[in-house]
Amino acid sequence: QVQLDESGGGLVQAGASLLLSCAASGRTFSSYAMGWFRQAPGKEREFVAAISRSGGSTYYSDSVKGRFTISRDNAKNTVYLQMNSLKPEDTAVYYCAANRAWYSDSVYYRAGEYDYWGQGTQVTVSS
Secondary structure (H helix, E strand, O other): OOOEEEEOOEEEEOOOOEEEEEEEOOOOHHHEEEEEEEEOOOOOOEEEEEEOOOOOOEEEOOOOOOOEEEEEEOOOOEEEEEEOOOOHHHOEEEEEEEEEOOOOOOOOOOHHHOOEEOOOEEEEEEO
């Protein structure tokens, strides 16, 4: 089992940057593909970014492509989401998730494909 703990959220102005971190428990972090999702008030949870077990493959939603970067450090059991040029529409609770992936280069963008979820961290972008 994996426990995930997000941090790094906060209140920023439009155009600013934030770095979200997600620390995972356990010794098998490198066995999991990771993803970031977000949920705004009154909206469904949506996919943001994903990264493969090895870190060699990444995938982004169109709404964040070119502004956000997902990365991971398997030695630190941590996945990151660097968010640049933030917009008010990026305001949401951000969740990291883990998928017990069989293949090292697979990425996953459906919430139902993830086995474990963190509690989320709030990101608020003011205009």
